Every structure is written in structure tokens, then in C-alpha cells.
Amino acid sequence: MAFIPASDVGAGSFECDIWAQDCPAGMKCMWWADDGGPAWNALRCFDVVDDPNGVGEPCTVVDSQVSGIDDCDYRSMCWEVDPDTLMGTCRSLCHGSEAYPTCDDPCETCPIGGSGFFVMCLPSCDPVVQDCRDDYGCYPQGEGFQCFADASGDSGAPGEPCEFPNVCDPGSACIGAELVPECQGSGCCSPFCDLAAADDCAASIPGTVCTPWFSGGQSNGCVAATVGVCAVP
Structure with a gap:
């Protein structure tokens, strides 16, 4: 299991480009709530943990769903996080650009929203079976x-x-x-x-x-x- 360091958003952090992933080696560009609110509103570089979890594997965030700190690998983030357990599933970030977003898996798509912040590859589901999580x-x-x-x-x-x-x-x-x-x-x-x-x-x-x-x-x-x-x- 990966160890997630305590939150530290002070000196050394800086804004970044979610598409270019232009952070220093060992870091990834992630969304976070820089005002302590309940929604993502900014981007900055965060450390990639040692022995990170891969896409599709369980993951954990620190402090809140919008802290930006998780134990997922580079170019992925913890998604569908339970607010009580702070656990979710690692999902891949989109590739390409905002104009031409792509995903490695042909059955995943990249719905862009939240003023361009939300760029994640999400898996397909079955509308008849309704195989999504509760709510x-x-x-x-x-x-x-x-x-x-x-x-x-x-x-x-x-x-x-x-x-x-x-x-x-x-x-x-x-x-x-x-x-x-x-x-x-x-x-x-x-x-x-x-x-x-x-x-x-x-x-x-x-x-x-x-x-x-x-x-x-x-x-x-x-x-x-x-x-x-x-x-x-």
C-alpha cells in the first residue's frame, strides 16, 4: 500500500497545465480546491507517491475529495471518492488537448467540464442494467x-x-x-x-x-x- 504524505500546499507548489503535465519529475498536475471549498477551482503540482496505484485500482485521498492529494500514479487521479472513507478508484486523465481529447481505452470517453478542469477518461456503462454506483x-x-x-x-x-x-x-x-x-x-x-x-x-x-x-x-x-x-x- 502506498504511503501518502501529509498535505503541504505552501512553498514549492505552482500552477500547471493539466494537458501538458508540465510538472517536475516525480510530480503530477492535479485539480484541487485552493479556497478550502467543496469544488475544484485550481491546478497545481503534487508529488506522485512511492509505489502508486494503477488505473482501475482502489485509491485513497487525503483530507477531502478535492485536496488534490491521492495515491494514484502519474496522469491519473482518485475518482468517485466516498466522503466517509476517502476511498475511490484510480482513473486516467485524458490525453491530447481540450480541442481533441483522447483516451487509451476505446470504451472510455473524455467529457470536458468545469471550465476545462474536468478532463478524465470515464468508462462506459449499461443503461439497461444501470451498473453505476448508488446515487x-x-x-x-x-x-x-x-x-x-x-x-x-x-x-x-x-x-x-x-x-x-x-x-x-x-x-x-x-x-x-x-x-x-x-x-x-x-x-x-x-x-x-x-x-x-x-x-x-x-x-x-x-x-x-x-x-x-x-x-x-x-x-x-x-x-x-x-x-x-x-x-x-
Whole structure:
């Protein structure tokens, strides 16, 4: 197990470029909260621990989820950290540039957010199985699906209006109003379904059937081609 040194953000630390990873040898450029707040808002160089954990392995952060200090290897960070145990999983940072982000794994994608701070390769998930951790959902992202925090709250049920993917309950997608009967918004939540299973879409939203999610029935190879969504025929 790697030993994580105590937090020290004083002399010797400096800002860096998350894409270029331009820190001195033995350090990595990481996000952190320089104001002690709950969200990342700055970048600086942090030491890479001796015997660091690799991508996909369990990891630990120091002090908080946004301290910037973890025991993951160079060009990776501790993600999906439990606020009580401070443990998570090492994930790779994106390669390339903000204009052309890439990931080594073809089934991972790089959703850029947070004013360019958030550039992490996240794995694909199954929208039918919903194999994300608790309080997260498997939502559409680019040509595939990724786990994002469930922001539905008390809304997001099938047939309810939506503007963003993760305001729908996990297991549902935000699709165009023309695809959901009596939709009262620019888009509405509608359940995912399995084209290879019995079609029970009408039980959730009358007038809908299980419709292929992927055009031509061809998936990106990272999720089953049988993924569908309940929509008007």
C-alpha cells in the first residue's frame, strides 16, 4: 500500500497545465480546491507517491475529495471518492488537448467540464442494467453511455419534462418531445429498454414501444446493440 504524505500546499507548489503535465519529475498536475471549498477551482503540482496505484485500482485521498492529494500514479487521479472513507478508484486523465481529447481505452470517453478542469477518461456503462454506483445513473454521453450523478431529485419520472440527461431518473433518457406522447417540454424522460426482452414500454408510457437506441442497430461496441428506448413508433 502506498504511503501518502501529509498535505503541504505552501512553498514549492505552482500552477500547471493539466494537458501538458508540465510538472517536475516525480510530480503530477492535479485539480484541487485552493479556497478550502467543496469544488475544484485550481491546478497545481503534487508529488506522485512511492509505489502508486494503477488505473482501475482502489485509491485513497487525503483530507477531502478535492485536496488534490491521492495515491494514484502519474496522469491519473482518485475518482468517485466516498466522503466517509476517502476511498475511490484510480482513473486516467485524458490525453491530447481540450480541442481533441483522447483516451487509451476505446470504451472510455473524455467529457470536458468545469471550465476545462474536468478532463478524465470515464468508462462506459449499461443503461439497461444501470451498473453505476448508488446515487449515479448511466446516461448518454457522446456515442456511448457514462455514469453521472443522479440530479433528478423529486422529478425525472417517465414522461416528465427534461432539459439535461441526468435530470431523468436512472434508467431513463431525456429524448425529444416528438418521441414521447403528450410531452410538455422540449424533451421528456423515457425509460431505456432491451430489444431482446419483452416490450413493456406501454406500461411506463402508453403509446410507446421499445425502439433501437443506435442508428441502424449498430452500437459502438462498448455496450449491447440491443439497447433501446421507449418512444412512439
